[in-house]
Amino acid sequence: MTEATTGRAPVLDTDTAEARAAILVTGSEILIGRTLDTNSGRLARFLDSHGVRVERVITVDDDPVRLRDAFAELVAGGYDIVCTTGGLGPTHDDRTVELVGDVLGLPLQLRPDLARTIDGITEEFARRRGVQVGDYRRGNDKQATVPEGARILGPVGTAPGLVIEASGSVVIVLPGPPSELTAMLPEVEADAAVAPILARFRPARAILRTFGVPESRIGDLFMALGGDEAFGTETSICASRMEIEVTIRARTEDRSQALADALAAELGDAVYVRDDRRLEQVVVDDLVERSLTVSFAESCTGGLLASRLVNVDGVSSVFHGAIVAYSDAAKQSLLGVSEDTLARHGAVSAECARELALGARDRLGSDFAVSVTGVAGRGGGTADKPVGTVFLHVCGPDLEIPLRVSLRGDRQTIREWTTTQALHLLRRAYGASA
Amino acid sequence: MTEATTGRAPVLDTDTAEARAAILVTGSEILIGRTLDTNSGRLARFLDSHGVRVERVITVDDDPVRLRDAFAELVAGGYDIVCTTGGLGPTHDDRTVELVGDVLGLPLQLRPDLARTIDGITEEFARRRGVQVGDYRRGNDKQATVPEGARILGPVGTAPGLVIEASGSVVIVLPGPPSELTAMLPEVEADAAVAPILARFRPARAILRTFGVPESRIGDLFMALGGDEAFGTETSICASRMEIEVTIRARTEDRSQALADALAAELGDAVYVRDDRRLEQVVVDDLVERSLTVSFAESCTGGLLASRLVNVDGVSSVFHGAIVAYSDAAKQSLLGVSEDTLARHGAVSAECARELALGARDRLGSDFAVSVTGVAGRGGGTADKPVGTVFLHVCGPDLEIPLRVSLRGDRQTIREWTTTQALHLLRRAYGASA
Numbered sequence: 111m112t113e114a115t116t117g118r119a120p121v122l123d124t125d126t127a128e129a130r131a132a133i134l135v136t137g138s139e140i141l142i143g144r145t146l147d148t149n150s151g152r153l154a155r156f157l158d159s160h161g162v163r164v165e166r167v168i169t170v171d172d173d174p175v176r177l178r179d180a181f182a183e184l185v186a187g188g189y190d191i192v193c194t195t196g197g198l199g200p201t202h203d204d205r206t207v208e209l210v211g212d213v214l215g216l217p218l219q220l221r222p223d224l225a226r227t228i229d230g231i232t233e234e235f236a237r238r239r240g241v242q243v244g245d246y247r248r249g250n251d252k253q254a255t256v257p258e259g260a261r262i263l264g265p266v267g268t269a270p271g272l273v274i275e276a277s278g279s280v281v282i283v284l285p286g287p288p289s290e291l292t293a294m295l296p297e298v299e300a301d302a303a304v305a306p307i308l309a310r311f312r313p314a315r316a317i318l319r320t321f322g323v324p325e326s327r328i329g330d331l332f333m334a335l336g337g338d339e340a341f342g343t344e345t346s347i348c349a350s351r352m353e354i355e356v357t358i359r360a361r362t363e364d365r366s367q368a369l370a371d372a373l374a375a376e377l378g379d380a381v382y383v384r385d386d387r388r389l390e391q392v393v394v395d396d397l398v399e400r401s402l403t404v405s406f407a408e409s410c411t412g413g414l415l416a417s418r419l420v421n422v423d424g425v426s427s428v429f430h431g432a433i434v435a436y437s438d439a440a441k442q443s444l445l446g447v448s449e450d451t452l453a454r455h456g457a458v459s460a461e462c463a464r465e466l467a468l469g470a471r472d473r474l475g476s477d478f479a480v481s482v483t484g485v486a487g488r489g490g491g492t493a494d495k496p497v498g499t500v501f502l503h504v505c506g507p508d509l510e511i512p513l514r515v516s517l518r519g520d521r522q523t524i525r526e527w528t529t530t531q532a533l534h535l536l537r538r539a540y541g542a543s544a
Numbered sequence: 545m546t547e548a549t550t551g552r553a554p555v556l557d558t559d560t561a562e563a564r565a566a567i568l569v570t571g572s573e574i575l576i577g578r579t580l581d582t583n584s585g586r587l588a589r590f591l592d593s594h595g596v597r598v599e600r601v602i603t604v605d606d607d608p609v610r611l612r613d614a615f616a617e618l619v620a621g622g623y624d625i626v627c628t629t630g631g632l633g634p635t636h637d638d639r640t641v642e643l644v645g646d647v648l649g650l651p652l653q654l655r656p657d658l659a660r661t662i663d664g665i666t667e668e669f670a671r672r673r674g675v676q677v678g679d680y681r682r683g684n685d686k687q688a689t690v691p692e693g694a695r696i697l698g699p700v701g702t703a704p705g706l707v708i709e710a711s712g713s714v715v716i717v718l719p720g721p722p723s724e725l726t727a728m729l730p731e732v733e734a735d736a737a738v739a740p741i742l743a744r745f746r747p748a749r750a751i752l753r754t755f756g757v758p759e760s761r762i763g764d765l766f767m768a769l770g771g772d773e774a775f776g777t778e779t780s781i782c783a784s785r786m787e788i789e790v791t792i793r794a795r796t797e798d799r800s801q802a803l804a805d806a807l808a809a810e811l812g813d814a815v816y817v818r819d820d821r822r823l824e825q826v827v828v829d830d831l832v833e834r835s836l837t838v839s840f841a842e843s844c845t846g847g848l849l850a851s852r853l854v855n856v857d858g859v860s861s862v863f864h865g866a867i868v869a870y871s872d873a874a875k876q877s878l879l880g881v882s883e884d885t886l887a888r889h890g891a892v893s894a895e896c897a898r899e900l901a902l903g904a905r906d907r908l909g910s911d912f913a914v915s916v917t918g919v920a921g922r923g924g925g926t927a928d929k930p931v932g933t934v935f936l937h938v939c940g941p942d943l944e945i946p947l948r949v950s951l952r953g954d955r956q957t958i959r960e961w962t963t964t965q966a967l968h969l970l971r972r973a974y975g976a977s978a
């Protein structure tokens with residue numbers, strides 16, 4: 111409690127030149143909850159990977175007064191980097207460039223070469239899809255009008271990004287569509303004003319991710335070890351998708367590792383990874399290392415388990431495929447679940463899960479197969495199998511493990527958590543086989 | 545341009561009592577880009593559905609000074625509602641409750657009954673998973689210590705939510721885990737202080753979603769019609785996942801509809817939905833209405849297409865299943881793609897896409913089947929089939945439509961956009977069959 115009233119000791123800031131950043135996100139569609147902002151997270155990860163601390167993100171709608179106020183506030187905040195994302199499009203409600211110029215006192219200029227580039231992109235869009243684009247010149251000229259002295263990034267879509275050095279900060283103006291923003295990051299990284307800030311200082315970092323331990327247990331352990339003050343660290347402990355992630359920053363490697371080692375020694379097997387990799391990445395890496403293959407039989411997760419694994423580079427050498435058997439008929443015809451099992455135990459049962467896993471292993475010819483069948487959402491629950499009941503099963507060359515879990519949450523949450531359970535079940539299976 | 549320098553005419557605010565809200569998101573894991581904040585979007589959608597305008601979201605890390613500053617700033621902003629999310633956990637870096645009490649000048653009190661409830665939840669967690677929880681009492685007592693006069697929401701996990709009336713605002717303190725936050729929203733809605741604000745005023749709204757038209761074309765059309773000034777509306781035009789969404793707010797239904805009608809008349813078939821439903825919902829509703837069924841054969845999307853459809857309530861009556869055939873062997877054995885096709889044209893080809901679709905329709909016994917095979921990401925691209933090349937195919941009782949698209953973006957973007965293309969291709973097919 112004393113920490114909060116006195117302000118935390120700035121473990122990292124005092125003796126380093128850690129760079130500070132802020133991000134402005136704009137878009138009415140975000141503030142009415144219709145579009146999920148993923149850009150600030152992407153930018154935060156990018157900046158954090160270069161040791162830049164993101165201290166604040168402000169999200170506002172497209173209202174010009176609110177947008178300008180927020181940008182002016184961040185420019186006045188003395189950050190090394192101020193990023194904006196969104197509001198670069200061709201329509202009336204895209205106001206970022208204009209307001210950035212206004213706040214920084216830089217007049218806007220139409221760049222004819224940029225306008226021609228954007229015209230070319232629009233025409234290419236129309237050609238590829240065989241559509242008439244109609245009149246688009248006004249929108250394109252708007253997008254080619256930028257503050258004096260701005261360096262141009264892209265354009266990737268039709269909107270150019272901008273880098274502007276002003277008022278002691280570097281302002282980086284980026285488009286809203288996530289793929290366009292992502293594609294511009296290499297140019298940002300290489301920019302003459304941005305690169306020195308990114309190179310300034312990288313804190314040492316350690317990560318632990320655990321499964322099967324409550325957050326309060328880890329918190330109490332951390333305090334019992336003396337907390338950040340004992341180690342000279344800055345630690346965050348966060349529950350996410352049934353796992354707890356501990357992230358430790360410090361000025362030197364030995365400090366962050368000392369705390370990580372102390373926690374790991376106490377937590378034992380609950381710690382399943384000590385680096386930056388996500389669960390699906392750990393699983394794929396393990397399978398590659400052991401030359402093992404896997405397939406899935408999915409019912410309630412509807413392909414989400416497979417799509418989570420498939421996000422990992424190099425998955426093709428270990429993943430054969432998945433059968434999403436949503437209907438009972440598909441469970442029978444594609445995976446060989448018996449009519450008798452479905453009639454006597456139902457599709458949501460340990461027996462059905464077992465037959466799904468065996469069927470997937472057989473038909474897809476993999477070393478291991480994992481199945482999931484459960485009641486993910488509205489309706490379908492019964493007294494002894496309420497919503498959130500999921501049966502999983504893994505089978506391998508020489509073992510089978512059944513698992514029944516009870517999850518709480520909405521449809522999407524239950525699905526996501528089921529995929530986490532399934533991947534940890536697979537880890538148990540190949541771990542036991544090794 | 546004049547709009548920005550003079551401030552936009554407040555179409556809705558002048559003659560209504562529209563309620564205003566702000567959201568504070570906290571979590572170091574968010575500001576280093578390791579956890580994606582979905583809570584502010586969920587809250588924004590909830591508030592917007594009640595006609596409350598969310599004007600600002602601030603995201604800060606767990607640093608007590610930055611967290612307190614941001615909360616104090618929002619409390620000073622005169623909003624009707626200030627929501628916070630995150631920082632309610634049992635560990636040292638969960639500081640929200642303490643700082644909220646501090647800023648509002650309310651002393652903290654341990655509530656013994658709440659502490660006992662949280663102990664029970666922790667013990668249940670341990671019992672269900674068969675783990676030892678160790679010492680957890682300190683964390684639980686922390687979570688049971690709340691500002692004087694706060695009304696308790698939940699707890700759903702171990703963290704209670706809070707409603708506090710103070711300084712002319714209603715402060716709603718919510719936990720970080722999305723499923724816990726979502727589960728508390730009905731209690732928020734029913735709260736004695738919150739309900740009157742939610743009931744105050746709901747603006748009329750119209751939505752158009754289009755596919756296959758560039759954003760600049762819609763923007764120019766909107767301006768040619770006279771824009772928001774001509775209709776007394778407040779319009780946002782937003783590109784997302786290859787679609788453009790137009791959201792219109794107005795004080796009355798006839799105003800928002802007049803603009804929506806005028807745009808729809810010009811845009812014709814490009815407008816595919818005029819309400820709140822997402823693409824996958826539109827597809828499921830259409831299939832239910834026509835008593836049609838569908839299945840998928842997925843290669844590069846790896847189950848993402850199926851999992852997108854499966855998010856829709858009522859999907860089970862129209863969706864048979866999907867085969868995720870990642871390896872060539874699976875394409876042959878599960879879907880009957882010929883060795884000859886794979887050898888002559890490769891897995892990423894129009895020929896393979898056709899055989900995948902025909903195979904899925906045959907094996908899953910559905911009216912329609914859609915297939916996707918492409919080069920989603922790093923490596924795998926060739927000169928005539930670069931990364932982003934995707935072949936899709938739909939087949940139905942009396943038709944087949946092939947489609948080749950070239951998508952730009954990272955692996956995940958190409959996958960997501962492919963699912964949008966696939967669902968629109970399915971719409972074309974059942975539309976043509978009707």
